[in-house]
Amino acid sequence: MKVAVIGAGTMGRGIAQAFAQCDEVEKVYLCDIKQEFADGGKDMVKKGFDKRIAKGKMAQEDADKILNKIQTGLNSQAVDPDLVVEAALEVMDIKKATFKELQEDIVKNPDCIFASNTSSLSITEIGNGLPKPIIGMHFFNPAPVMKLVEVIAGINTPAADVAKVVEISEKLGKTPVQVNEAPGFVVNRILVPMINEGIQVYSEGVADIEGIDSAMKLGCNHPMGPLELGDYIGLDIVLAIMDVIYKETGDSKYRACTLLRKMVRGKHLGCKTGIGFYKYENGAKTPVDKL
Numbered sequence: 001m002k003v004a005v006i007g008a009g010t011m012g013r014g015i016a017q018a019f020a021q022c023d024e025v026e027k028v029y030l031c032d033i034k035q036e037f038a039d040g041g042k043d044m045v046k047k048g049f050d051k052r053i054a055k056g057k058m059a060q061e062d063a064d065k066i067l068n069k070i071q072t073g074l075n076s077q078a079v080d081p082d083l084v085v086e087a088a089l090e091v092m093d094i095k096k097a098t099f100k101e102l103q104e105d106i107v108k109n110p111d112c113i114f115a116s117n118t119s120s121l122s123i124t125e126i127g128n129g130l131p132k133p134i135i136g137m138h139f140f141n142p143a144p145v146m147k148l149v150e151v152i153a154g155i156n157t158p159a160a161d162v163a164k165v166v167e168i169s170e171k172l173g174k175t176p177v178q179v180n181e182a183p184g185f186v187v188n189r190i191l192v193p194m195i196n197e198g199i200q201v202y203s204e205g206v207a208d209i210e211g212i213d214s215a216m217k218l219g220c221n222h223p224m225g226p227l228e229l230g231d232y233i234g235l236d237i238v239l240a241i242m243d244v245i246y247k248e249t250g251d252s253k254y255r256a257c258t259l260l261r262k263m264v265r266g267k268h269l270g271c272k273t274g275i276g277f278y279k280y281e282n283g284a285k286t287p288v289d290k291l
Contacts (some may be wrong), residue, residue: 008041013144123154198226231270
């Protein structure tokens with residue numbers, strides 16, 4: 001099986017690694033809009049392997065075997081994949097334009113399945129007007145480690161594509177959960193509003209940052225508190241998902257907290273920018289004094 005992953009960011013490179021680690025996958029095309037972006041994605045996979053090798057947790061030959069399967073380049077290299085997994089920016093117009101280009105100008109395999117790693121956007125809308133239908137194949141970060149894959153069917157997604165993506169997910173060692181298209185699907189429909197509510201609780205002065213996170217970790221046995229988790233996911237992603245769910249449902253309980261929107265505007269996005277609800281400096285994490 002040949003797989004094309006479109007987008008070499010955090011999720012894309014993780015998805016590419018997950019496929020390259022599967023014995024049944026012959027080649028993974030890791031694609032992006034610039035060659036240096038694609039190369040950078042593969043370099044990050046290599047750096048992760050180098051750390052494991054240095055600790056004696058991975059053999060060099062095993063790392064080389066996986067890396068040799070990953071071929072970097074522009075989208076135009078993805079001529080013959082059996083499966084495309086799009087992991088571009090979480091923007092509807094970008095996703096639709098990407099699939100249009102792939103289906104009409106690049107991919108020549110008539111049996112190719114086209115999947116999106118979108119975390120909340122409508123699969124039906126992404127596929128609207130395209131020659132072939134789209135299916136959701138939603139991985140979770142870090143993709144090589146996390147076991148869940150949400151397999152999302154839009155209204156026009158063939159049952160055969162769902163069955164095939166479920167089968168592929170299982171071959172990757174994942175646990176697929178079949179989902180009928182709905183705003184936020186399953187995990188983010190439940191998880192992201194919880195993070196948003198944690199931000200609302202903080203904004204009202206009910207408890208401080210560490211108090212809110214400790215309460216949810218110790219009281220609910222969560223591995224991470226909601227504010228810490230929001231920083232890890234990226235507060236811009238949290239906001240985007242909240243906005244999608246709110247727009248699709250019209251339900252005020254999904255309205256994004258004003259503080260969340262302010263933090264995103266100020267580029268306080270969490271781990272990726274070095275500051276969110278916590279500051280991330282020199283490998284240390286400390287809660288911000290006041291927001």
